[in-house]
Amino acid sequence: MNISRRHFLKTSAIGSLYLSPLFASAEVSRVLKSAITKAHTNKHTTLTILYPDGSLPNLLPVTKAFSQITDINFNFIKASVDDINTKILLESLGHKHSFDIGLPATFGIPDLVEANALLDISDYAEQYEPQLGYTSSLYDLGDKYKGKKYGYQTDGDIYLMFYNKSFLQDKIRVTDYEQTYGKKLDIPNTWQELDQQMAFFHNSEKQKYGGAMFRIARYMVWEWWIRFHAKKQLPFKDDMTPNINNEPGIEALEELLAASKYQHPSVAGNGLVDNWKLYSEGRCYANIGWGGTQKYLNSSESKIRGNMLYSSTPEVAYFNWGWNYVVSSQSKYPELSYLFCLFSVLPKQSTLAVIENGFFDPFRKEHYNNPEIQRMYSNEFLNVHRETMKKAIPDLYIEGQGQYMNVLQRSIVEAYNKNISAKDALAYAEFTWQKLTKKIGEQKQVEQWRHLKQQYPKELT
Numbered sequence: 001m002n003i004s005r006r007h008f009l010k011t012s013a014i015g016s017l018y019l020s021p022l023f024a025s026a027e028v029s030r031v032l033k034s035a036i037t038k039a040h041t042n043k044h045t046t047l048t049i050l051y052p053d054g055s056l057p058n059l060l061p062v063t064k065a066f067s068q069i070t071d072i073n074f075n076f077i078k079a080s081v082d083d084i085n086t087k088i089l090l091e092s093l094g095h096k097h098s099f100d101i102g103l104p105a106t107f108g109i110p111d112l113v114e115a116n117a118l119l120d121i122s123d124y125a126e127q128y129e130p131q132l133g134y135t136s137s138l139y140d141l142g143d144k145y146k147g148k149k150y151g152y153q154t155d156g157d158i159y160l161m162f163y164n165k166s167f168l169q170d171k172i173r174v175t176d177y178e179q180t181y182g183k184k185l186d187i188p189n190t191w192q193e194l195d196q197q198m199a200f201f202h203n204s205e206k207q208k209y210g211g212a213m214f215r216i217a218r219y220m221v222w223e224w225w226i227r228f229h230a231k232k233q234l235p236f237k238d239d240m241t242p243n244i245n246n247e248p249g250i251e252a253l254e255e256l257l258a259a260s261k262y263q264h265p266s267v268a269g270n271g272l273v274d275n276w277k278l279y280s281e282g283r284c285y286a287n288i289g290w291g292g293t294q295k296y297l298n299s300s301e302s303k304i305r306g307n308m309l310y311s312s313t314p315e316v317a318y319f320n321w322g323w324n325y326v327v328s329s330q331s332k333y334p335e336l337s338y339l340f341c342l343f344s345v346l347p348k349q350s351t352l353a354v355i356e357n358g359f360f361d362p363f364r365k366e367h368y369n370n371p372e373i374q375r376m377y378s379n380e381f382l383n384v385h386r387e388t389m390k391k392a393i394p395d396l397y398i399e400g401q402g403q404y405m406n407v408l409q410r411s412i413v414e415a416y417n418k419n420i421s422a423k424d425a426l427a428y429a430e431f432t433w434q435k436l437t438k439k440i441g442e443q444k445q446v447e448q449w450r451h452l453k454q455q456y457p458k459e460l461t
Contacts (some may be wrong), residue, residue, distance in 0.1 A: 092117030106142035210262030291361030
């Protein structure tokens, strides 16, 4: 769904800011101009940005601001959401140069680094971050790989839970729940509580459903991943031996499969937008999603607008996508490209991006105080989103991430379709993971896993 905010921007204080050349402080402008002069960049230089389809509105106000300060022009190349990481990878392998700045999904950065597709920006960051007054975003665990910096997170894709308030405020059902389970009906704190509540509320004859939770391969694997970590487990041991085909892992999958009985029948085929549309009808109790989910559910087209409660995913918070500003290793203007990336994630500039109708969700503390962002998402949602961003576990930022997750996806789907048991599904995934690790190189994977493990909360390590 496209919710245009152009009219709002043109008729509001935010619109005035958008149209003003004074996007940046005098110090930011001075540093940028000095750096460009030092690099002997022709003022007619054009930088090319490779972006995921749907994100151009987020880029335009920032490129406009940068151009007003530097006289640098921009060209844009669109790639599909699912293929942008692959496009960057293939261009690097083919030694092509079609872009300077890319916006891959953060989980793909390790593979892109190993393919020599990305520029190590560590030295630039050390030089320019203090000069431009940069402070970190609420989540930056995917910006580095093996201790070196390769990007800047620009999208707050934290996974959150959505609850239909009308279910929780039905006085008859509240009483029934308390009498049945001997506890107050409230937002669940554990997966066991959530599963119990979805089963309790599910009544297909009355067209009331426990949930709208994803049950297609790509998204279902993330739910298992959170359930697994909630059992205080990590997917690998220190030597990269897989650690998922164990009692907690099997239990997590069996619980996911059991909870599937209490979802709306259409979830087996619902992708992202279909999930939003289903939940917006107001007939399901629980759902899972991101900031984009909330923007849809908080729109005038949603029947459930203003009738939701929010929380982090039970027991463990998980960040699992997000777009990231990176510099191509093939760029002819590496320093200038880096400066644009840094400029884009500064407080003022990134706020201009997030208020636009695109994929970028809040990711800096400053975003949550912006009136337009508050209008788009609601304060209730933003409060939960901000706090959850601070405590998220990292995604699987290792080389071959997509291959590891694809194996796990296929295994879980086989169990979901009742072709194999949960134990056999995870046994197959473990076996294939072991082969994959050996193919990539055990020592390489161990090195990065040790870096990544340090980013987990202490209670998990």
